[in-house]
Amino acid sequence: MPQKYGCAPEWLELEITENAVMADAEQALAMLGRLHELGIVLSVDDFGTGYSSLSYLKNLPVDTIKIDRSFVMHMTENASDLSIVRSIVDLGHNLGMKVVAEGVENSEALRVLKAMGCDLAQGYHVSKPMPSTDVAPWLAASGRTAQRISNERKVVLMVDDDRTFLKLFRALLSSEGYEVVTASSPNEALITLRHVRPDLLLVDVCLGEANGLELARQIRDDPATRDLPIVAISAHSSRGYSALAEAAGCDAFVRKPSSNGQMVSLVTN
Numbered sequence: 001m002p003q004k005y006g007c008a009p010e011w012l013e014l015e016i017t018e019n020a021v022m023a024d025a026e027q028a029l030a031m032l033g034r035l036h037e038l039g040i041v042l043s044v045d046d047f048g049t050g051y052s053s054l055s056y057l058k059n060l061p062v063d064t065i066k067i068d069r070s071f072v073m074h075m076t077e078n079a080s081d082l083s084i085v086r087s088i089v090d091l092g093h094n095l096g097m098k099v100v101a102e103g104v105e106n107s108e109a110l111r112v113l114k115a116m117g118c119d120l121a122q123g124y125h126v127s128k129p130m131p132s133t134d135v136a137p138w139l140a141a142s143g144r145t146a147q148r149i150s151n152e153r154k155v156v157l158m159v160d161d162d163r164t165f166l167k168l169f170r171a172l173l174s175s176e177g178y179e180v181v182t183a184s185s186p187n188e189a190l191i192t193l194r195h196v197r198p199d200l201l202l203v204d205v206c207l208g209e210a211n212g213l214e215l216a217r218q219i220r221d222d223p224a225t226r227d228l229p230i231v232a233i234s235a236h237s238s239r240g241y242s243a244l245a246e247a248a249g250c251d252a253f254v255r256k257p258s259s260n261g262q263m264v265s266l267v268t269n
Contacts, residue, residue: 008039009038009039009040010039010040010041012040012041013040013041013042013043013064014035014040014041014042014043015043015044015045015066016028016032016042016043016044016045016062017044017045017046018044018046018047018049021044021060028060029059029060032060032061032062033061035061036061041063041064042060042061042062042063042064043062043063043064043065043066043100044057044060044062044064044065044066045066046066046068046102047065047066047067047068047088048067048068048070048071048084048088049068049070057095058095062097063097063098064092064097064098064099064100065088065091065092065097065098065099065100066099066100066101066102066122067085067088067089067099067100067101067102067118068102068103069102069103069123070103071084071085071088072085072101072102072103072104072109072113072123073103073105073109075109075112076106076108076109076112076181076182076192077166077182077183077184078188079183079185079187079188079191079192082112082191082192082195083191085101085113085116085118086116086194086195089113089116089117089118093117098119098120099118099119099120100118100119100120100121100122101113101118101120101121101122101123102122102123103122103123104121104122104123104124104125104126105123105124105125106125106174107125107174107179108155108179108180108181109121109123109125110125110126111155111179111181111196112181112192112195112196115195115196115197116195154177154178154179154199154200154267155178155179155180155181155196155197155198155199155200156173156178156179156180156181156198156199156200156201156202156267157181157182157183157189157192157193157196157198157200157201157202158170158180158181158182158183158202159182159183159184159185159186159188159189159201159202159203159204159207159212159215160182160184160202160203160204160207160233161184161185161204161207161208161210162204163184165256166182166184169182170182173267176267178267181196181198184207185207185208185210186207186210186211186212186214186215186218189201189203189215190215190218193219193224193225197228198228199229200228200229200230200231200267201219201228201229201230201231202230202231202233202267203215203216203230203231203232203233203250204232204233204234204256205232205233205234205241205244205245205253206234212232213232213244213245213248213250214248216230216232216245216248216249216250217248217249219249220248220249229251230249230250230251231250231251231252231253231254232245232248232250232252232253232254233253233254233255233256234253234255234256235255235256236255241253
């Protein structure tokens with residue numbers, strides 16, 4: 001094909017799935033080796049959903065692995081998905097491969113992937129499929145847009161075990177121009193903070209059986225996060241909570257907002 005169309009072999013990239021490789025690993029290894037010798041770029045698609053052996057993966061002459069969208073789409077809400085994505089990024093880089101994340105559908109996910117060092121992102125947040133004639137104008141426009149967003153958007157990490165509230169909070173603040181990352185437990189929040197550096201942390205005082213104020217203490221004790229602004233919130237108004245929040249190192253305590261206007265004010269004030 002490169003000879004037929006007069007293009008360099010490295011301009012052609014072939015994607016294979018884990019399951020296709022493992023169906024006949026020995027034959028696949030030999031065939032991919034020949035393609036690689038021709039200079040054709042090879043990538044493993046939907047990585048993480050198949051049953052590939054690491055012993056085969058390290059020997060495959062592939063240049064890129066693509067993280068399956070099923071892990072990427074919910075990683076800002078699910079600590080397990082976040083850990084899996086991080087592990088695949090580290091694995092790919094340690095094997096000398098580029099890593100592409102599939103299913104990137106919002107700016108929160110893109111920011112997390114950037115913090116991880118993921119090489120490329122693919123998904124509707126980047127662009128929907130388009131005709132080849134539209135690619136050059138899109139590249140010119142998206143470069144300016146990406147620069148503007150990265151310079152202006154503030155990131156808020158919201159920790160609350162009420163998933164309905166988290167969804168409402170994310171939807172509202174995203175529409176106001178914020179990037180919102182959520183966690184439903186202290187452990188999930190700490191995992192998220194390894195990969196994301198928010199401008200503000202909002203934490204519910206009562207997180208089921210967990211304690212949001214203990215999370216605040218842990219964040220203050222960590223040199224990497226001790227300067228992070230923290231606001232404790234609760235559905236119950238109590239002077240006792242206010243004193244406890246201050247003792248835990250929180251910058252403020254406020255009653256949990258019950259209206260859209262209060263939610264926006266909580267972040268902007």
